[in-house]
Amino acid sequence: MRLERICQKMSEKDYRLTPQRQVILKIFLDNMDRHLSAEEVYQLVKKEHPKIGLATVYRTLDLLAELDVLQKMNFGDGRSRYELSSDEDTHHHHHLICLRCQRVLEFEDDLLEELEDSIEARSGFKIVNHQVKFYGYCRDCQEAQTPRF
Amino acid sequence: MRLERICQKMSEKDYRLTPQRQVILKIFLDNMDRHLSAEEVYQLVKKEHPKIGLATVYRTLDLLAELDVLQKMNFGDGRSRYELSSDEDTHHHHHLICLRCQRVLEFEDDLLEELEDSIEARSGFKIVNHQVKFYGYCRDCQEAQTPRF
DNA sequence: CCCTTCATTGAAAATCATTTTCAATAGTGG
DNA sequence: CCACTATTGAAAATGATTTTCAATGAAGGG
Numbered sequence: 001m002r003l004e005r006i007c008q009k010m011s012e013k014d015y016r017l018t019p020q021r022q023v024i025l026k027i028f029l030d031n032m033d034r035h036l037s038a039e040e041v042y043q044l045v046k047k048e049h050p051k052i053g054l055a056t057v058y059r060t061l062d063l064l065a066e067l068d069v070l071q072k073m074n075f076g077d078g079r080s081r082y083e084l085s086s087d088e089d090t091h092h093h094h095h096l097i098c099l100r101c102q103r104v105l106e107f108e109d110d111l112l113e114e115l116e117d118s119i120e121a122r123s124g125f126k127i128v129n130h131q132v133k134f135y136g137y138c139r140d141c142q143e144a145q146t147p148r149f
Numbered sequence: 150m151r152l153e154r155i156c157q158k159m160s161e162k163d164y165r166l167t168p169q170r171q172v173i174l175k176i177f178l179d180n181m182d183r184h185l186s187a188e189e190v191y192q193l194v195k196k197e198h199p200k201i202g203l204a205t206v207y208r209t210l211d212l213l214a215e216l217d218v219l220q221k222m223n224f225g226d227g228r229s230r231y232e233l234s235s236d237e238d239t240h241h242h243h244h245l246i247c248l249r250c251q252r253v254l255e256f257e258d259d260l261l262e263e264l265e266d267s268i269e270a271r272s273g274f275k276i277v278n279h280q281v282k283f284y285g286y287c288r289d290c291q292e293a294q295t296p297r298f
Numbered sequence: 299c300c301c302t303t304c305a306t307t308g309a310a311a312a313t314c315a316t317t318t319t320c321a322a323t324a325g326t327g328g
Numbered sequence: 329c330c331a332c333t334a335t336t337g338a339a340a341a342t343g344a345t346t347t348t349c350a351a352t353g354a355a356g357g358g
Contacts, residue, residue, distance in 0.1 A: 018326070018335065038315080053337040058316060074223045078345085079315060096274045107272055111264045119283065123256055125245045127285040134268065136276040165354075167306065187345080202308040207345060227316085228344060301358085312347065323336070328329105 001069060001087050003029070008066045023049045023061045028070065028084045035073065035081040035095075035104055073131060075104060094132045100141035107134075150218060150236050158216045172198045173209045177233045184222065184230040184244075184253055222280060224253060231278065231285070243281045249290035256283075 006025065010017055012024055027036070027044045036044075042057045061082055065069040070082045086092070092112065096105040116127050151207065155174065159166055176185070176193045185193075191206045213219040219231045224246055230284055235241070245254040265276050 014334085016334065018325090020336075038164070051337075055317080055338080056336060059335085062317095072225075076221075076223065085274070094268070095199065096150050096268070096272065096276070098274075099277070105272070105274065107268055107274070109264070109268065111267060114285065115258070115260045115264065118260060119243070119245070119256055119258065123245065123254070124288040124291075125247075125256070125285055127245070127283045128248070129284040131282045131284070133272070133280045134265065134276045135278040135280070136274055140271040142273075142275050163305085165305065167354090169307075200308075204309080204346075205307060208306085211346095301356100303356090304356105305352105305354085307346100307352070308350100310348085313345080314342090316342080318341065319339085321336105321338100322333105325334080326332085328331085 001085055004086075004146070006069050010071060012090075013067070015063065020045075020049060020052050020056050021060050021063075024053070024057065025069075028082070032084060033106075035075065035083050037079045037081050039079070041082070043134075075133070077102075092133060096134045096136065096138070098138040098141055100137055100144070103138060105138060123126055150234055152235075155216075155218050158218060162216070164212065164216075169198060169201050169205050170209050170212075172201070173206065174213070174218075180216075181233060182255075184224065184232050186228045190231070191235065206238050216227070217244055224258070224282070226251070240277060243283060245283045245285065247287040247290055248284055249293070252287060 007017060010021075024041060026048075027041055033042075034040075036059055038054070041061065042052070042054050045052050045057060061070060061072070061080075065072040065082065071085050072096075073081050073083070075081055075095070076104050079106055092110055093106045093108050094112075096104070096107050097103075098148070112130065112132065116130065119125065120127055128140055152174070156166060161169075172194050175188055175197075178218075180193075183189075186207055187203070190210065191201070191203050194201050194206060202290060210219060210221070214221040214231065217234055220234050222230050222232070222244075224230055224244070232262055241259055242255045242257050243261075245256050246252075247254070261279065263282065265279065268274065268275055
């Protein structure tokens with residue numbers, strides 16, 4: 001999502017784009033490929049804004065998730081992770097989580113649309129969002145001989 | 150999953166089927182349609198086995214999830230939830246989570262198989278499991294006029 | 299049987315992520 | 329410049345889950 005659109009969303013609801021929030025947003029714009037936890041964001045933010053509090057990070061992440069600027073997700077490691085939302089509707093991707101190295105890969109795909117339509121038609125449930133995670137083994141770990149666990 | 154198969158899995162790894170574990174398993178066999186949290190399991194177990202400790206519940210849930218007897222899942226309400234695994238491979242279902250009433254509906258479906266195959270072919274990632282959640286509004290809540298939030 | 303061993307248990311304490319409280323700060327509109 | 333309210337940082341509180349530890353108990357060997 002572009003910064004302009006984000007600012008628009010924030011001012012629509014009378015939220016201020018404070019320096020702390022700017023820094024946090026920048027973290028996400030600079031790390032589009034990562035799925036950051038609150039603690040990780042905190043560590044990154046502190047480099048530019050050392051006196052920020054962890055609570056502010058949590059509050060900002062909540063706020064941005066509320067605005068749909070961030071997607072809050074759970075990869076089963078006991079903490080929430082966040083990534084920038086894709087630009088309205090387009091650009092769908094799923095997460096492939098490696099059971100061996102714990103890496104999270106992204107995978108572009110639109111096929112889920114059909115599935116959603118089919119479910120809506122059959123169940124009467126109106127779907128507005130989804131979260132899909134595939135667990136398995138990435139290419140590297142399939143080849144690796146050494147079991148890690 | 151049938152009890153027999155579960156016992157088999159446990160003895161394979163030298164785990165004992167203690168009374169506490171039996172009661173917990175029974176809870177799941179008697180509540181196949183629910184997605185119980187540890188606390189909920191604890192409350193149900195206490196009726197039959199009042200002096201069980203919460204820690205034992207957590208330990209047993211971990212153990213059963215480890216054995217793939219239970220699926221550990223997260224519906225975003227801050228606690229893990231568990232359900233009996235379906236019998237090997239067959240019987241796939243997804244979860245439809247209502248954003249208004251928070252109810253979790255189940256939906257039978259096999260269409261994801263194709264998607265998995267397609268992803269495996271294109272990404273080289275070997276998928277062994279998946280977790281799919283659809284967020285939206287159930288039939289009742291679509292009709293309801295009163296917004297809940 | 300009795301004894302040793304080791305998994306299991308309950309209760310309490312500890313941990314960890316997240317949320318709340320509260321007083322201080324800082325933008326904004328007048 | 330003032331008043332109002334959003335926002336912040338630090339500390340305390342919360343809530344789920346995990347760990348610790350001593351006590352219990354089942355299983356096998358002698």
